[in-house]
Amino acid sequence: MTLPNEFIEHVRPLLDEGEMDAFLQSYDRPEYHGLRFRNEAVREKLVSNFADEIGLEDPVPWAPLSYYYNNEKRPGLHPFHEMGLYYIQEPSAMGPAALLSPNPGERVLDLCAAPGGKTTELAAFLKNEGLLVANEIHPARAKILASNVERMGITNALVLNEDSDHLAAIFSDFFHRILVDAPCSGEGMFRKNPDAIGEWSMENVQLCAKRQSMILDNAASMLMRGGTMVYSTCTFAKEENEDTVNAFLSRHPDFSLLKQVRFWPHKDKGEGHFMALLQKEGELSGLDFATRAPVIHSLKADAGAKNKKKKGSANAMQYGLIFSAFLQDNFTPEYADAFEKRIEANGILTFGEQWYLAPPQCPNLSGLKVLRAGLALGGFKKDRFEPEHAWAMALQKDQVLRAIELNETEAYAYLRGEAKMGLALEKKDCGYCLATYCSYPLGWGKATANQMKNHYPKGLRR
Numbered sequence: 001m002t003l004p005n006e007f008i009e010h011v012r013p014l015l016d017e018g019e020m021d022a023f024l025q026s027y028d029r030p031e032y033h034g035l036r037f038r039n040e041a042v043r044e045k046l047v048s049n050f051a052d053e054i055g056l057e058d059p060v061p062w063a064p065l066s067y068y069y070n071n072e073k074r075p076g077l078h079p080f081h082e083m084g085l086y087y088i089q090e091p092s093a094m095g096p097a098a099l100l101s102p103n104p105g106e107r108v109l110d111l112c113a114a115p116g117g118k119t120t121e122l123a124a125f126l127k128n129e130g131l132l133v134a135n136e137i138h139p140a141r142a143k144i145l146a147s148n149v150e151r152m153g154i155t156n157a158l159v160l161n162e163d164s165d166h167l168a169a170i171f172s173d174f175f176h177r178i179l180v181d182a183p184c185s186g187e188g189m190f191r192k193n194p195d196a197i198g199e200w201s202m203e204n205v206q207l208c209a210k211r212q213s214m215i216l217d218n219a220a221s222m223l224m225r226g227g228t229m230v231y232s233t234c235t236f237a238k239e240e241n242e243d244t245v246n247a248f249l250s251r252h253p254d255f256s257l258l259k260q261v262r263f264w265p266h267k268d269k270g271e272g273h274f275m276a277l278l279q280k281e282g283e284l285s286g287l288d289f290a291t292r293a294p295v296i297h298s299l300k301a302d303a304g305a306k307n308k309k310k311k312g313s314a315n316a317m318q319y320g321l322i323f324s325a326f327l328q329d330n331f332t333p334e335y336a337d338a339f340e341k342r343i344e345a346n347g348i349l350t351f352g353e354q355w356y357l358a359p360p361q362c363p364n365l366s367g368l369k370v371l372r373a374g375l376a377l378g379g380f381k382k383d384r385f386e387p388e389h390a391w392a393m394a395l396q397k398d399q400v401l402r403a404i405e406l407n408e409t410e411a412y413a414y415l416r417g418e419a420k421m422g423l424a425l426e427k428k429d430c431g432y433c434l435a436t437y438c439s440y441p442l443g444w445g446k447a448t449a450n451q452m453k454n455h456y457p458k459g460l461r462r
């Protein structure tokens, strides 16, 4: 691989004497591939039963639930990937969220989040407890972020499409942990993405450094006293790394640097990455203090209010009843009861006809561009409730009354949008059902006497 001379000379002062050869040679070696499991239970089952099938190799030492894999096995094309059982992620890129390692129940912000590698990793730390705000400024990238959040069955995320500046004006001293995975000149990704070499210039390095400082200042104001923040880039440039951090520390004397880490392609099994762990002085408040007035609609009062005027549409109270009936008809009594309790605690958010189970500690959403707010449950078509794919991805097989287990061929057919034919079901077994493979959800189906109709979203079909 041919690297620009100016880039090589720019990196040289960062390396020890004699290290340059090893650095340059690393560009002619194949890249490392990594994946990260959704949670510990999935990790255990897939490592025990499917390690060969998905090409698992050694664990990635710096990130829980993570493994190198053999790319010839193409785990990104396996149904497990669409089922959100793992996320394909460059191994070094797993470092920043692992360094931040938030605790369940905390309020966490991923400020520059798309496509969602680190968001989904932070979610694994949070175990769906606490609030995860995932923000991305670019609208198309924010949509990809939202779909990855849904694929991974995350129920406590608020996905926003905002400029960091606007968020800073709203969320002052709000988060326990913040990840700033800043836009950068991407030098560390040249081996993985050689096209980026052509876009590299010293002007761009300077431009990125300026933008990073602005984003970091925004993040600083959103962090609670005592909270921690990780700043990360996938570049080598000192201007975007140590210099940015040092300039930040001199502008913010209430912050201290706890740790600074660099990954190098000739020393570590991953691409180039930089991360710094920073802390705001003071004591971290408990997790139980009230968040600012949440805009949460109650199940019975506000839900469906927008539709009240529509001819023939149900009123707010009826929507609540239709939804309760849907819960009773499709889920086990244990799940339905627990879900009603979660509704009482978190509230339901309505966006038009779409219902969401709000994330815990949900902030006031007015004035924010919201793509997802908690768990997308579904919407009302006249007097019927139709569940969202996101809900299926957040379920376990034993929580629903009807699940239809598919074999491998049928699982691939399901992901293409095909129905499963040849069933002979009794009336009680007809209705919404969870299509599963290896006992994990693929998505919704709707069973009639002789077939399961496919409800996999058209936009996701292969």
Ligand SMILES: C[S@@+](CC[C@H](N)C(=O)[O-])C[C@H]1O[C@@H](n2cnc3c(N)ncnc32)[C@H](O)[C@@H]1O
Residues within 6 Å of the ligand: 093, 111, 112, 113, 114, 115, 116, 117, 118, 119, 135, 136, 137, 138, 141, 162, 163, 164, 165, 181, 182, 183, 184, 215
């Ligand atoms: C390095 S990428 C993030 C990768 C992501 N954290 C992951 O692990 O998948 C940086 C992202 O920041 C976004 N971005 C740039 N400026 C921003 C700003 N002012 N506020 C929020 N996001 C911004 C870019 O569009 C880009 O998607």
